[in-house]
Amino acid sequence: MESDARVSVWEDLQHLDDDFREQLLNLYSSDQLPMDVRHYLAHWIEAQDWAQASRELSLATVLFQNLLHLIDDQLSRFTQEQEILEQHNFRKFKHDIQDKYQKNPFQLAAIISHILKEEKNILSAALEVQQAQVNQ
Secondary structure, three states, X not given: OOOOOOOOHXXXXXXXXHHHXXXXXXXXXXXXXXXXXXXXXXXXXXXXXXXHHOOOHHHHHHHHHHHHHHHHHHHHHHHHOOOHHHHHHHHHHHHHHHHHHOOOHHHHHHHHHHHHHHHHXXXXXXXXXXXXXXXX
């Protein structure tokens, strides 16, 4: 689970022990950011400054529009691959965020920023436990 600059936080989170995996599952128990959207757009999501976007409407608007375009791109791939479940999930998420955040995209940015911070906290705690076990 050692962090590598080329590996996303999301990829590191896939290798958590059960206790920490449960924390991750709890973090994604609401529909604010579906886990499959997080999975497929991991690198792009992590590369954005969501904290800044949560305070700056113009940046939040740009990220919101870019997210919608990426969702459309991913939907096209799912259509070609005949992945009906993922098509459904991505369409639902797109519809939901358009309804909830089209007029206030900085709220979505704040949610994503919070989720990413919580992921990093979970990963840090897991790495601390792993390091403590190595040092025993």
